[in-house]
Amino acid sequence: xxxxxxMFREVLPKQGQLYVEDITTMxxxxxxxxxxxxxxxxxxxxxxxxxxxxxRQQEMTEKEQRQVTH
Numbered sequence: 001x002x003x004x005x006x007m008f009r010e011v012l013p014k015q016g017q018l019y020v021e022d023i024t025t026m027x028x029x030x031x032x033x034x035x036x037x038x039x040x041x042x043x044x045x046x047x048x049x050x051x052x053x054x055x056r057q058q059e060m061t062e063k064e065q066r067q068v069t070h
Contacts, residue, residue: 012018037045
């Protein structure tokens with residue numbers, strides 16, 4: 001483990017007892033809002049929806065042309 005230099009240096013007593021208290025506590029951080037869908041996924045869905053709409057329109061016009069000719 002690499003040691004990093006800090007502005008505080010460790011001082012250990014030469015006489016007496018050394019007492020160390022190590023308590024783990026919860027640290028709260030800012031909540032992060034994550035999008036349910038990414039922007040690229042939304043763009044892909046829009047492109048797919050547009051393609052499906054154009055296919056439906058083409059099918060409808062083909063059906064209408066068939067009905068007119070029969």
